[in-house]
Amino acid sequence: MKFAAITERLAGLGGAKWEIHNKARALGRQGRDIIELTIGEPDVPTPETLVTAAIDALARHRTGYSSGEGEPGLRAALAERYSQRNGRPITPDQVMCFPGTQTSLYAVMTGLVQSGDEVLVGDPMYATYEGVIRATGAKMVPVPLRPEHGFRMQASDIESRITPQSRVIFLNTPHNPTGSILTADDIKAIGALAIKHDLWIISDEVYEDLIFDGKPFTSPLSLPELADRVIVASSISKSHAAPGFRSGWCIGPQAFTTALLPLAETMLFGNQPFIADMTEQAIRDGSPVARGMCQRFAKRAQHLEKRLTTDTALTVHQPDAGMFALINVSATGMNGAEYALHLLEHGGVAVMPGASFGASLTNWVRVALTVDDTAFDSACDRIIQHAHALQMETA
Structure with missing residues (x-):
């Protein structure tokens, strides 16, 4: 049976970009302790x-x-x-x-x-x-x-x-x-x-x-x-x-x-x-929740940069808006896709490979700022521990 040309134009898009997120969800269903920093879901319910x-x-x-x-x-x-x-x-x-x-x-x-x-x-x-x-x-x-x-x-x-x-x-x-x-x-x-x-x-x-x-x-x-x-x-x-x-x-x-x-x-x-x-x-x-989200997301982005800059060779791009921050992982010797998979499997943190958003982010990953402060700080701990483990492996 034949399909319309649009299905060929869109093949490989959509769900394929969310492979790490879907794998993280599957691991969570298996009982693994995974902190998801993949999707930009607001951190408060609808008013x-x-x-x-x-x-x-x-x-x-x-x-x-x-x-x-x-x-x-x-x-x-x-x-x-x-x-x-x-x-x-x-x-x-x-x-x-x-x-x-x-x-x-x-x-x-x-x-x-x-x-x-x-x-x-x-x-x-x-x-x-x-x-x-x-x-x-x-x-x-x-x-x-x-x-x-x-x-x-x-x-x-x-x-x-x-x-x-x-x-x-x-x-x-x-x-x-x-x-x-x-x-x-x-x-x-x-x-x-x-x-x-x-x-x-x-x-x-x-x-x-x-x-x-x-x-x-x-x-x-x-x-x-x-x-x-x-x-x-x-x-x-x-x-x-x-x-x-x-x-x-x-x-x-x-x-x-x-x-x-x-x-x-x-x-x-x-x-x-x-x-x-x-x-x-x-x-x-107007929105009763936007200002609070702005304050929390900005604070978490600053916290991420401070911790990773102090304790790892990873570098963080500070956002001016939105729900995400970017981490340059080239210091690990991995590209973003390799790093995201390794971090998920060995560190229990799910982040999005930068390449899901374009070739220019091949060596980056995207981190959602939308989990609560306690979980976000735990994710920072795990990212740092994972970076230290990688450094020991290559020493």
């Missing part, structure tokens, strides 16, 4: 106010069909939020709602590119980006995010890779897995390239509310000169500790949302009204 809002909406029988664009109340709330944030008017007609950022990005990318087109995206990148691009038939063009630039995408690196087939610059700020934030100057330089070469800009901003204290944030949506070419995607998954509700959106030019509507209707014809009502409340009230 009770939002759970209650969803239940109340269910009680009001908000379970009928929705508009393909999303519920009017939610779209209005998002338009108000983004108008205030960006200092220019955003209308509800520029908003479309989807089940989570992932679905939003899939729809947006499908609406912008096709076979023969090219998408410029930072390397490293979130693990699903390659699939979102390749699903359309377009070619992914990695743009290296260099440690010496704080893992921030540089306009010069983008420009050297632009061809006549280029259609989209795909940004993620704040960035997963590096925790870097594009500066206002970065955004202006990238925006100038987009104008010069008539490119779209997609900006995944799901970590916007998890920026550590004192760090500024600029969205390309705030630049009036980019108004006709920027699409922002986000959700409440991280900001409101509500990943299981699958509630996201995109904001873009009205001409784009109008063109995308038939695709959205073909995919799922709107998200669930009771979840939309809960999300509207979340947007209007």
